Amino acid sequence: MVTLNPAKMLHVDDRVGSLKVGKDADVVVWSDDPLSIYAKSLYTIVDGTIYFDRAKDAEIAEMRWM
Numbered sequence: 367m368v369t370l371n372p373a374k375m376l377h378v379d380d381r382v383g384s385l386k387v388g389k390d391a392d393v394v395v396w397s398d399d400p401l402s403i404y405a406k407s408l409y410t411i412v413d414g415t416i417y418f419d420r421a422k423d424a425e426i427a428e429m430r431w432m
Contacts, residue, residue: 373383410418
């Protein structure tokens with residue numbers, strides 16, 4: 367995880383460190399504070415592709431039980 371200030375120190379802030387068009391980012395959207403034991407990953411996005419979607423995963427699991 368590299369946020370903007372460490373990215374500036376590493377001189378890579380033109381590619382990473384914030385969410386902007388044209389920058390590299392892998393993103394996880396959490397339901398709560400990521401350090402909470404109650405937090406759940408809602409979406410995982412890598413290179414602009416959604417690799418995990420909790421709602422779709424629930425639909426697939428439901429279809430398996432039918």
